[in-house]
Amino acid sequence: xxxxxxxxxxxxxxxxxxxxxxxxxxxxxxxxxxxxxxxxxxxxxxxxxxxxxxxxxxxxxxxxxxxxxxxxxxxxxxxxxxxxxxxxxxxxxxxxxxxxxxxxxxxxxxxxxxxxxxxxxxxxxxxxxxxxxxxx
Numbered sequence: 001x002x003x004x005x006x007x008x009x010x011x012x013x014x015x016x017x018x019x020x021x022x023x024x025x026x027x028x029x030x031x032x033x034x035x036x037x038x039x040x041x042x043x044x045x046x047x048x049x050x051x052x053x054x055x056x057x058x059x060x061x062x063x064x065x066x067x068x069x070x071x072x073x074x075x076x077x078x079x080x081x082x083x084x085x086x087x088x089x090x091x092x093x094x095x096x097x098x099x100x101x102x103x104x105x106x107x108x109x110x111x112x113x114x115x116x117x118x119x120x121x122x123x124x125x126x127x128x129x130x131x132x133x134x135x136x
Contacts (some may be wrong), residue, residue, distance in 0.1 A: 005050040005120050008043070010034045010066065011082070012058045016105075020053060023109065024116070026055050037061035041069070051100075051119035053112075056083035056090065064094055071098065078119035084108070 007024050009031060011017040017033045025032035034040040038060060042053075049091075052070075054063035061080045063071070068079055078100045083090075086104040094102050099121060101115035 004030075006030045006045060006048045007034065007051045007053065007116065008034065008040055008045070008049040009053045010037055010040045010058070010063065011053075011055040012036060013055070015096050018054075020112075024110070027113075029116075037063070037066040037069075040066070046075070051116055052077045053116075054079060054081055054104045056081050056094075056102075057085055058079070064090065067094070078122040080112070080115045082117060085119060 007029055009017055009020050011020070011033075012035055014035065017035065020058045021033045023033045024121070032043070032045060034043065037054070037058060040046065040054075042064075052067075054066050056063040063079075067079045067081070070079070080096075080103065081099050082105055083093055084104045084105040090100045100119045101111075103111060103115065
């Protein structure tokens, strides 16, 4: 996984947020943590985010709403949604709409790392495609 990538984590559970941030940083990857979707949207590093990990159920704006807002605003950030309240209908919709992974808490660390790897590969593929288009 590229160490220069920025992974943004959005979750209203501070303990969980810090644990995920520490896990990502232990891999040598830069991680930023946000307690709400609005905090993330106001971040000056929004455009630099290579992967977004967001909780589905948060006050204000849910992870699904955040993802939809980003897509509607033209931000193609590969997104991993996590939830303590799994719902097959929401999961199917999120994956159909382009979310990379939808994980139920508690999840296996390896499952999260696999999702992060897939998200970062998606970012690299997007960047290469757009760089090629710019050169044409």
